[in-house]
Amino acid sequence: MIMQRLTHYAQGGGCACKIPAGELESVLAGFGSEPPGDPLGELLVGTETGDDAAVVRIEGGTAIVSTADFFTPVVDDPYDWGRIAAANALSDVYAMGGRPLVALNVLCWPRDGLPYEIAREVLRGGADVARQAGCHVAGGHSVNGPEPMYGMAVTGLADPARLMRNDAGRPGLPLSLTKPIGSGALNNRHKATGEVFPQAIEVMTRLNADAAQAALEAGIRCVTDVTGFGLLGHLYKLARASGVTAxxxxxxxxxxxxxxxxxxxxxxxxxxxRNLDWVAPHTDTGTVAEETLLLLADAQTSGGLLVAGEVPGAPVIGELIPRGDHAVVIH
Known part of the structure; x- marks a missing residue:
């Protein structure tokens, strides 16, 4: 197979290519979750708090979890990129307490610039991770475009009585993080220098299935995953939605x-x-150095779960307290 620097075909990389959170929220302002004229189910989670996926209760005491996620190359190896993108898309279902059922590929490919054999490797990586998750891959959609992009639309199932949401945080709960952060900086270095960081690839391809199951078994109800808006961005969204300070x-x-x-x-x-600029007005950073703040705001790809509760094996990084002057406080 012809080797290409896939990251050089993208302006951004991985979840760092997301539209900035503040800009996205201004675009979506006023768009609520309107019920259909002939409802087939009850919408339990919509757009109100910017949660990880939509959830609809259907007949039989079951909820459907629906999400979509795709991005430009985060690494040069096409198979690894496919694995990372699939793990990232599946993570949204796990973050809601669901089990992935079926996925559809979403592919944008510069057909005149990159051989299809590379696209095949990307799809193979995605299929292998979906298989690991016990999730069917049943086709999808592809278009021609200037930048390669890949991801999945994923549908899962959940118990509506055991959903995990970003607005269920309460004062007194500890905060746990199930994966280390820093993939954004390492991916940026990889794009610039070609250095390969297996430790980052391992983190990004690791499914959040076990962490989500452990959280469910512990009775935890407040969870979000950490991706392009960084730990601080997702922490701010959780604290804002829950009416607490983190x-x-x-x-x-x-x-x-x-x-x-x-x-x-x-x-x-x-x-x-951009993440740091977005959360700064709502955050008490104390005397924390800028280098550390940039790491805390680092745009992650396929990061871990941020859990309001204790998860076996995951470090506790803080706690939720009654809402104060800031949504986030860093010591």
């Missing part, structure tokens, strides 16, 4: 090996800086 200990947040050095050397995605 206090985190910066020193307790786990980092992928090499991430701090990547930020120190200047490999900071533009998305990470």
């Amino acid at each position: 206090v985190i200990d910066a020193a307790a947040v786990p980092l992928i090996e090499g991430a701090r050095e990547a930020v120190r050397d200047g490999y900071v995605p533009g998305g990470s800086r």
Whole structure:
């Protein structure tokens, strides 16, 4: 197979290519979750709090979880990119307490610039991760475009009485994080230099299935996954939706090996800086250094679960307290 620097075909990379959160919220302002004229089910989770997926209750005491996620290349290896994109899309279902059932591929491909054999490897990576998750892949949709993009639309099932949401946080709950952060900085370094970071690939391809199951078994009801808006962005959304303040200990947040050095050397995605700018007015950063703040705002791809509760094996990085002057406080 012809080797190509796939990351050089993309303006951004992975979830760092997302539209900035503040801009997206202004676009979506006023668009509520309107019920259909002839409802087939009850919408339990819509657009109100910017949660990870939509959830509809149907007959038989079952809920359908629906999501879509796709992005430009985050690594140069097409098979790894496919695996990362699939794990990232499936994560939204896990974050809601669901089980993935079926996925559809979403592919944009520059047909005159990249061989189809590379696209085949991307799809193979996605299929392998879906198979690992026990999720069917049943076709999808493809278009020709200037930048390669890949992801999945995923449908899952959940118990409507055991949903995990980003608006269910309560004062007194600890905050746990199930994966280390820093993939954005390492991916940015990879794009610039070609260096490969297996430790970042391992984190990004790891499914959140076990962490989600552990949270469900512990009776946890407030969860979100950490992706393009960074730990701080998703923490802010959770605190805002739940009407609480999130206090985190910066020193307790786990980092992928090499991430701090990547930020120190200047490999900071533009998305990470935009994340920090977005949350800054709502955050008490104290005396925390900018380097650390950029890591906390680092635009993740296929990150872990941020859990309001304790999950076995996951570090506790802070707690939720009654709402104060700021939505987020960093020590």
